Amino acid sequence: xxxxxxxxxxxxxxFLASIAVLIVGFREAIFLVPTDAAQGDTGRIFYYHVxxxxxxxxxxxxxxxxxxxxxxxRRRDPLKALTSDALALTAAEVTVVYATxxxxxxxxxxxxxxxxxxxxxPRLTSMLLLWLLYVSYLMLxxxxxxxxxxTLAAVLSVFAAVDVPIVYMSIRWWRTQHPAPVFGGGPDSxxxxxxxxxxxxxxIGWAMWGIFILCFRFALERRRQLAExxxxxxxxxxxxxxxx
Amino acid sequence: MKYIGxxxxxxxxxxxxxxRSRDSINGMLFFALLVVVVxxxxxxxxxxxxxxxxxxxxWVALLFATVTALNQAxxxxxxxxxxxxxxxAPAPASALFLGKAIANMLFVLVVEAVLAPVFIVFYxxxxxxxxxxxxxILPLGTWALVVNGTFFAVLxxxxxxxxxxxxxxxxxxxxxxxxxxxxxxxxxxxxxLDPLEINTWITQLAGYDLVYTIVCVLLFETVLxxx
Amino acid sequence: xxxxxxxxxxTLEHRHLLAAYATVFIVQGSYVLWILRGWLRSKGxxx
Numbered sequence: 001x002x003x004x005x006x007x008x009x010x011x012x013x014x015f016l017a018s019i020a021v022l023i024v025g026f027r028e029a030i031f032l033v034p035t036d037a038a039q040g041d042t043g044r045i046f047y048y049h050v051x052x053x054x055x056x057x058x059x060x061x062x063x064x065x066x067x068x069x070x071x072x073x074r075r076r077d078p079l080k081a082l083t084s085d086a087l088a089l090t091a092a093e094v095t096v097v098y099a100t101x102x103x104x105x106x107x108x109x110x111x112x113x114x115x116x117x118x119x120x121x122p123r124l125t126s127m128l129l130l131w132l133l134y135v136s137y138l139m140l141x142x143x144x145x146x147x148x149x150x151t152l153a154a155v156l157s158v159f160a161a162v163d164v165p166i167v168y169m170s171i172r173w174w175r176t177q178h179p180a181p182v183f184g185g186g187p188d189s190x191x192x193x194x195x196x197x198x199x200x201x202x203x204i205g206w207a208m209w210g211i212f213i214l215c216f217r218f219a220l221e222r223r224r225q226l227a228e229x230x231x232x233x234x235x236x237x238x239x240x241x242x243x244x
Numbered sequence: 245m246k247y248i249g250x251x252x253x254x255x256x257x258x259x260x261x262x263x264r265s266r267d268s269i270n271g272m273l274f275f276a277l278l279v280v281v282v283x284x285x286x287x288x289x290x291x292x293x294x295x296x297x298x299x300x301x302x303w304v305a306l307l308f309a310t311v312t313a314l315n316q317a318x319x320x321x322x323x324x325x326x327x328x329x330x331x332x333a334p335a336p337a338s339a340l341f342l343g344k345a346i347a348n349m350l351f352v353l354v355v356e357a358v359l360a361p362v363f364i365v366f367y368x369x370x371x372x373x374x375x376x377x378x379x380x381i382l383p384l385g386t387w388a389l390v391v392n393g394t395f396f397a398v399l400x401x402x403x404x405x406x407x408x409x410x411x412x413x414x415x416x417x418x419x420x421x422x423x424x425x426x427x428x429x430x431x432x433x434x435x436x437l438d439p440l441e442i443n444t445w446i447t448q449l450a451g452y453d454l455v456y457t458i459v460c461v462l463l464f465e466t467v468l469x470x471x
Numbered sequence: 472x473x474x475x476x477x478x479x480x481x482t483l484e485h486r487h488l489l490a491a492y493a494t495v496f497i498v499q500g501s502y503v504l505w506i507l508r509g510w511l512r513s514k515g516x517x518x
Contacts, residue, residue: 112483156413
């Protein structure tokens with residue numbers, strides 16, 4: 001077990017490091033950062049909501065690239081294809097996790113600060129559509145039979161990736177025509193220097209955590225794939241024995 | 245020229261088969277009509293309000309009708325092992341896809357043609373904007389739904405819960421197109437959007453159609469050989 | 472802010488702040504526990 005033990009050690013260290021950074025980030029966000037003048041203490045939700053939002057826009061790219069890699073390797077190198085597929089599935093799940101957090105915390109924040117649970121502004125609507133796209137990807141994987149679910153899902157991933165910029169443009173145009181209340185004070189609100197430490201610690205912390213769960217889920221998926229391969233192999237071996 | 249010949253052959257076949265029984269068109273028509281009636285009962289709109297919402301209701305009715313029809317769009321092919329035969333045939337698979345998509349498009353356009361007068365009657369519609377734009381918006385919007393719908397119908401062919409999966413996959417992907425078609429239609433009906441804005445929506449819809457037609461044509465072969 | 476005020480449930484703002492942070496921990500925690508459960512149930516590679 002010499003190769004896996006290095007992975008295990010690194011994984012544990014990374015896990016502990018992410019937790020440590022997140023604890024520092026929590027401390028910064030809740031206890032150290034001065035209370036926001038306009039929003040009061042509710043503004044502290046910012047430090048958990050915004051990193052989740054930003055990270056949820058990165059994982060879809062990983063899913064897309066992994067799906068393309070799968071479609072490329074599918075006939076050329078099945079083992080690499082399998083690995084790419086595991087990565088695609090993992091990235092989609094992590095996207096849904098982060099997007100869910102973004103939507104729910106955003107809604108809770110909106111209710112507290114602006115009095116509304118939801119508004120159909122460009123960012124929120126685009127995030128909701130992103131969530132819907134990747135949930136539909138996960139549903140396809142669940143409902144399709146194991147022989148083809150990987151290819152079908154990879155194809156859907158291409159559709160979803162093509163859709164993301166289209167969604168962004170159309171929702172923005174829609175909201176230019178029919179302006180609606182905007183959460184988060186519009187695009188001009190910048191970061192005050194006093195907010196920087198909490199924001200930086202939290203975004204690094206949640207990014208590290210995101211990488212950790214990505215790798216953990218990937219390892220689990222690879223384990224399952226290898227177990228399936230071994231089962232298939234032993235079934236073939238058994239059938240060869242009886243053929244004698 | 246040969247490629248288009250293939251497409252036309254598939255198209256002729258689908259039209260001919262549909263003409264014999266007219267199941268699909270009748271089902272779609274009646275279903276769309278029912279949706280219109282349900283919405284009228286639900287909202288009981290006045291003249292001003294009805295213009296605002298009729299664009300949305302039209303497209304929702306067409307969306308439901310299209311999904312119902314697409315659910316069984318490939319059953320004939322499945323029952324007669326046509327897809328396996330296609331894999332062995334030298335003809336390009338995408339021609340089969342385009343033929344079927346165009347056939348479905350024509351069916352939905354027929355439904356729209358019958359539905360439009362019904363709509364005008366039920367909602368006392370009086371188009372305030374340029375009605376000729378509707379002749380552009382309706383086909384563009386329909387193609388957006390049909391091209392992706394036909395593709396996802398194939399995608400879901402050998403999955404369990406096939407009928408459930410089609411709308412689950414189609415709706416998220418189609419949302420930007422739906423937004424465009426509803427906004428453009430409502431803009432024309434109510435004349436609340438000026439021509440530049442309506443044209444932008446139409447351009448976006450056309451762009452969506454182009455992009456997804458290309459994506460579907462390129463990926464159809466992959467889905468056919470998914471095992 | 473202090474621990475005392477963080478868990479103060481009297482005002483809507485504080486309840487929502489707590490709810491938002493709790494949501495994050497619950498969602499992330501459930502996901503990682505779900506992965507862990509799958510890991511423990513799956514068979515390791517045979518040596």
